[in-house]
Amino acid sequence: MVWGWPVAWYLFLGGMGAGAMLAGLAAPLVGKQYAVVERAGAAVAGPAVAVGTGLLVFDLGIGRHEPWRIAYLYLNGSSPMTWGTWILTLFVPVALLYALSVTESLPSRWERVLTPLHRVVARARQVLRVTAGVLAVSTAIYTGVLLSMPPTFPLLNNWLLPALFLASALSTGLSVAVLVALVLEHRRGVQLGLHPWSRIHIGLLVGEIAVLLAWLGVSAGAPVGAESVQMLVTGALAPVFWLGVVAFGLVGPAIAFVAETAPGGHSCRLALTGEAGVLVGGLALRYLVLAAAVPILARPPL
Amino acid sequence: MSTATVAPVRHRYALVVDTTRCIGCEACSVACRAENNVPEGHWRSRIVAYPLGKSGQTRPVKWACMHCADAPCVTVCPTKATYQRPDGIVVIDADRCVGCKYCVFACPYGARYVDEERGIPDKCDLCHERIDAGLQPACVQTCVGRAISLADLADPNDEAAARINSGEAKPLHPELGTKPSVYYVMGR
Numbered sequence: 364m365v366w367g368w369p370v371a372w373y374l375f376l377g378g379m380g381a382g383a384m385l386a387g388l389a390a391p392l393v394g395k396q397y398a399v400v401e402r403a404g405a406a407v408a409g410p411a412v413a414v415g416t417g418l419l420v421f422d423l424g425i426g427r428h429e430p431w432r433i434a435y436l437y438l439n440g441s442s443p444m445t446w447g448t449w450i451l452t453l454f455v456p457v458a459l460l461y462a463l464s465v466t467e468s469l470p471s472r473w474e475r476v477l478t479p480l481h482r483v484v485a486r487a488r489q490v491l492r493v494t495a496g497v498l499a500v501s502t503a504i505y506t507g508v509l510l511s512m513p514p515t516f517p518l519l520n521n522w523l524l525p526a527l528f529l530a531s532a533l534s535t536g537l538s539v540a541v542l543v544a545l546v547l548e549h550r551r552g553v554q555l556g557l558h559p560w561s562r563i564h565i566g567l568l569v570g571e572i573a574v575l576l577a578w579l580g581v582s583a584g585a586p587v588g589a590e591s592v593q594m595l596v597t598g599a600l601a602p603v604f605w606l607g608v609v610a611f612g613l614v615g616p617a618i619a620f621v622a623e624t625a626p627g628g629h630s631c632r633l634a635l636t637g638e639a640g641v642l643v644g645g646l647a648l649r650y651l652v653l654a655a656a657v658p659i660l661a662r663p664p665l
Numbered sequence: 666m667s668t669a670t671v672a673p674v675r676h677r678y679a680l681v682v683d684t685t686r687c688i689g690c691e692a693c694s695v696a697c698r699a700e701n702n703v704p705e706g707h708w709r710s711r712i713v714a715y716p717l718g719k720s721g722q723t724r725p726v727k728w729a730c731m732h733c734a735d736a737p738c739v740t741v742c743p744t745k746a747t748y749q750r751p752d753g754i755v756v757i758d759a760d761r762c763v764g765c766k767y768c769v770f771a772c773p774y775g776a777r778y779v780d781e782e783r784g785i786p787d788k789c790d791l792c793h794e795r796i797d798a799g800l801q802p803a804c805v806q807t808c809v810g811r812a813i814s815l816a817d818l819a820d821p822n823d824e825a826a827a828r829i830n831s832g833e834a835k836p837l838h839p840e841l842g843t844k845p846s847v848y849y850v851m852g853r
Binding site: 425426432435442443444445448512514659660 | 707708709710711713728729737740741742743744745746761762763764765766767769770771772773774775776777778779781783784785786788838841842843
């Protein structure tokens, strides 16, 4: 593995942060009472992507010790990593400003500093909303493009990978936004009705399962790609795949959300368990994408 | 008063490896290590057992950077630390590299390793400093069977280039679409 756990965590956090932003942006469309989901998604997005970006810097070789070299990362317009550098550089501050623009109460310790800034960003909320949305979609997709571009790993070298990353980002982002919203509302003693979110999430999970199946099918049909699929489905990585991705991340949450939305069933605990499972599955998926990538030619002992 | 101007000499370098002359002694691998101060535990170039030709028989094959004309490592390098010289040699400018390892990830030939101590990837650079000084790459110079030759595709009289142009020497895995510049005489 050229890239290991720090990059897997970044892929997870970057996707989750981008998805949280999109879930937050969708909240006003789902219902007026869900402004708290909008605030929660916006609040998670910037910090999650920032922590992920920190992990990327940590994973650099010489760039970690000589950080001024990072400036060179902005320069090759043909490299998806340069695109990503620009996207992350813009997304984190835009997400933070947007979060500030929708916040209800400023932390008292920072009030004096933030109040004037809050006044400015609140006026630019609409512009920030659109910008944050475009950057969130870019953040969710570019990593898939980055991994799929070289011809080196048949498992990754197809357009379904960016689609899978987008699906996973939407699902994990929605989960974290709902979880944080529940915590915020619980503090205020408000019971947040989750039915519409669970219904949306069922749709997202069905979509993700379809993309996952298509991706595995396309990969299994490619030379060497079949080896990767075998590793995932019956080989060394199968426990993580079936337990982490399928059980915790897809099927388990789908059952929990169906039960939650069933007539008479409004168990917050069921929804919570589902959301937590989605996050575990999201991390497992990002790790497996890196771990199961078998190179098209056997690596020489260099 | 006239100033003597030297017309720029254009070159297009490639490597021809005649596997029918290779005895697998690894003298090229060792000469490469010595010439390029390759760190302990790594190699820029190695002999690997590889199935070749119509028979698919395993033979010793010199394996290193293929100096692809359409190199994934050049395309993906975000800092342009990896770039292709006008003469076709793919080189790394260590002063620009951040050590992101995208090039290592992208190379389908697996021709790069990470020098952990420097935090920078490394690979064969065709001994370009020797070539610029009018010398042969260390592997070419050392090979006991004269199995390795530096070809200049821009030189119509170059014998090694003729073996490429005639189709006698072929690249490995052209189907990957990277247009490699290392050509192999595969024999039967």
